[in-house]
Amino acid sequence: QQQVKQSPQSLIVQKGGISIINCAYENTAFDYFPWYQQFPGKGPALLIAIRPDVSEKKEGRFTISFNKSAKQFSLHIMDSQPGDSATYFCAASISNTGKLIFGQGTTLQVKP
């Protein structure tokens, strides 16, 4: 019940295309859902996050869509660029516990 399942494992998108990564969770107590971006040799960096009281959050080219009834959330990267090539992790947590439960990661490659 603590798992967060992420798909796909890898993704190849053409420059200018839309990248979509999906995550699903079981624990309905989760109330914070961040996405992290990780470049090789670096630690993960917080990209965007959402709480379950909203269905969508947009920051620049990055959008989180959240479906509370389906217990799913997804990251959309619009106008994908080669510089977006990285590994993306979804995560979930219960507020104030300090414990992030991460998905398995998606390696994104954006081809020029």
Add this chain to the structure above:
Amino acid sequence: GAGVSQSPSNKVTEKGKDVELRCDPISGHTALYWYRQSLGQGLEFLIYFQGNSAPDKSGLPSDRFSAERTGGSVSTLTIQRTQQEDSAVYLCASSRAGLKETQYFGPGTRLLVL
């Protein structure tokens, strides 16, 4: 400092040896976390510190793993009698007390146990 720092950046050790990994959080961040990232895997929570105490150490995989934090700042993760399955990247993160979900990660220590 400007960000979370970790040392060493790489560590190669022999099976059975003890290792110590260090984390220096962002100044003013009272919460500190350790995660483990195995090859091709997601991040696995190990332990969380609030100040010098560890309210949640549920992710430590065995009693060979321990961590401490002193002075509410630097933390050390110790792995005793290392095994090959301990090979991974060990990541440290920190956050403000009131914003535990907003965690800032260091670059990690890459541990290889031969």
